[in-house]
Amino acid sequence: MIPRLPPVLIWRGGSGGALCLLDQTLLPHRVRYCVCRTAEDAREAIRRLAVRGAPAIGCAAAYAMVLGLRRSKAHGRDGLRRAAETLSARVRSSRPTAVNLGWAVERVRAAVSRSGTGTAAAAAAVALREAHAIMQEERARCEAIGRAGARLLRNGSNVLTHCNAGALATPGLGTALAPIYLAARRGRRLHVWVDETRPVLQGARLTMWELMRARVPATLVTDSMAACLMRAGRVDLVLVGADRIAANGDTANKIGTYGVALLARAHGIPVYVAAPASTFDLAIPAGNRIPIEERPENEITAPGGHRWAPAGARAFNPAFDVTPANLITAFITDRGILFPPYPTSIRNALKNKTG
Amino acid sequence: MIPRLPPVLIWRGGSGGALCLLDQTLLPHRVRYCVCRTAEDAREAIRRLAVRGAPAIGCAAAYAMVLGLRRSKAHGRDGLRRAAETLSARVRSSRPTAVNLGWAVERVRAAVSRSGTGTAAAAAAVALREAHAIMQEERARCEAIGRAGARLLRNGSNVLTHCNAGALATPGLGTALAPIYLAARRGRRLHVWVDETRPVLQGARLTMWELMRARVPATLVTDSMAACLMRAGRVDLVLVGADRIAANGDTANKIGTYGVALLARAHGIPVYVAAPASTFDLAIPAGNRIPIEERPENEITAPGGHRWAPAGARAFNPAFDVTPANLITAFITDRGILFPPYPTSIRNALKNKTG
Secondary structure: OOOOOOOOEEEEOOOOOEEEEEOOOOOOOOOOEEEEOOHHHHHHHHHOOOOOOHHHHHHHHHHHHHHHHHOOOOOOHHHHHHHHHHHHHHHHOOOOOOHHHHHHHHHHHHHHHHHOOOOHHHHHHHHHHHHHHHHHHHHHHHHHHHHHHHOOOOOOOEEEEOOOOOHHHOOOOOOOOHHHHHHHHOOOOOEEEEEOOOOOOHHHHHHHHHHHHOOOOEEEEOHHHHHHHHHOOOOOEEEEOOOEEEOOOOEEEEOOHHHHHHHHHHOOOOEEEEOOHHHEEOOOOOHHHOOOOEOOOHHHHOHHHOOOOOOOOOEOOEOEEEEOHHHOOEEEEOOEEEOOOHHHHHHHHOOOOOO | OOOOOOOOEEEEOOOOOEEEEEOOOOOOOOOOEEEEOOHHHHHHHHHOOOOOOHHHHHHHHHHHHHHHHHOOOOOOHHHHHHHHHHHHHHHHOOOOOOHHHHHHHHHHHHHHHHHOOOOHHHHHHHHHHHHHHHHHHHHHHHHHHHHHHHOOOOOOOEEEEOOOOOHHHOOOOOOOOHHHHHHHHOOOOOEEEEEOOOOOOHHHHHHHHHHHHOOOOEEEEOHHHHHHHHHOOOOOEEEEOOOEEEOOOOEEEEOOHHHHHHHHHHOOOOEEEEOOHHHEEOOOOOHHHOOOOEOOOHHHHOHHHOOOOOOOOOEOOEOEEEEOHHHOOEEEEOOEEEOOOHHHHHHHHOOOOOO
């Protein structure tokens, strides 16, 4: 873990406990946890971005299953199986793009179903064990991503990152930032250009906050500055996370990633996508099949409640875009670094996805 | 002029009058003029972006010369000549990138010098005539740009624009938006994608405001969304203004323009730069010689006074970037549309720049 950084998720108590989420809508100004006691609490926290980042959302959703099951009025094996199914569909519907959400919820549902328990309390206990396991695994995956990616960073490297794919996006070191933390820990001098990442400003609010706490030198820029930094030779590599990666390597990530990747290509700068196995979705052949969430217009017209567009202004707010695989130099995963051709390297690396 | 849009600059009174500037830092929330009675008032208004946009800055600077000269304690031909020189250097130093500023100030200085007047009042009167002339000419240039550019817009065209190069950036119809206004007036249905243009949000605050007032359909997007709109085939052309154009066609414009132009090239979308003759600087051979203003970090970390980055966060804030000429499809000017090779087409069109 990173010193001076509060954990993103804490499960407090046994199967009667509560899910405490570091409320990321309040960062960097306030460090406050929101306490979720029901599946709906957790679903709402995911929806309003109190917790965000594909791996962290996956963990939160797994715990949401615990919260839902223990309140279930269902009984008997079949009753609880059906309850877990209904619940998983509900939790899954909070946000559409990150595959980790659906993947984690499905894993908990399958564990409950397999267990054949006949009471809500027992089902919740099974779900809790599975949620804890997912969280532990995701944490280990971050470490493995960090080890694999740290080799790509040289002394003096200037990294550009977009959005937040750091410790705040996962239960561990992060995905895109994990290699940076490990390389810095080994004494490498690095500098990170942080895209502010409009509209929700995950770069300005979250990535800057965690890099400053971890004492990694970082400079904030607007999203529109990446191109001129690249042209001036001030970016050595681009390192970003992912919300869902199709079987062919097409990658959905925070809106703006596609533009950054295209600009990097034009300047001969490598683009690395860091993601755990849980973010790959082999069921989707290509990026055009990834569902893209559209979020409220006021995230653009009035960020943080401060309106700066004229009243009545229309805005378009897709939360993600898809970077085609051919713009990605390599994937940094917990199964090692994957190079093109991606359909093959991804399939081989992911053979036992949940193993 | 555009109905329902207040003028950007008004000179109230004779040579004893005042320069009233629509305070664009308050838009779109409040329509208020700031009244400049001294050259320093005007310089400060330019510096803090109360007036912005290369042609509007040029006009404001010309009137700043009037305000400065009439308070001058100099007398005699040589004394006033020297006073005009000192004053022009001072006004010019308010912002470095837009060439219109230096060009307009120099034109007023030369007129005063040529006139050989020996009193401050007479020098101010000469300066006022010149400032009025510059404003009239710039207004006519906007109309000419509009006529030239309207031909490029078809029924149903989707235009993407960055920053504000509209009526609010000039004393007339605007530069990049002038063709849009003229085409709309002729009944063509158009739609404009408006980049919000971080950090100062000229797109969100100003371009949206004036397009909405002019009843041109417009949709606000973050700067990071241009690439995915282009990939989805939702942008037919890019139309932007300029702050300074070198003799070879390299163009300084609002930060982010270079990225937009590069993305447009990658998607086969034409990029048009609209600018009056006054924005071309034949004294500068190429873009790497254009001075680029760096502005305060808090425009990025705390826009409009609302801090969203962590306290102590470092930021880098270049206000402009340079788009190389080879990414520009054509220049739309008051002397017609200029195509490559630019060194020739620009030189030929600009033969009599002040004529």
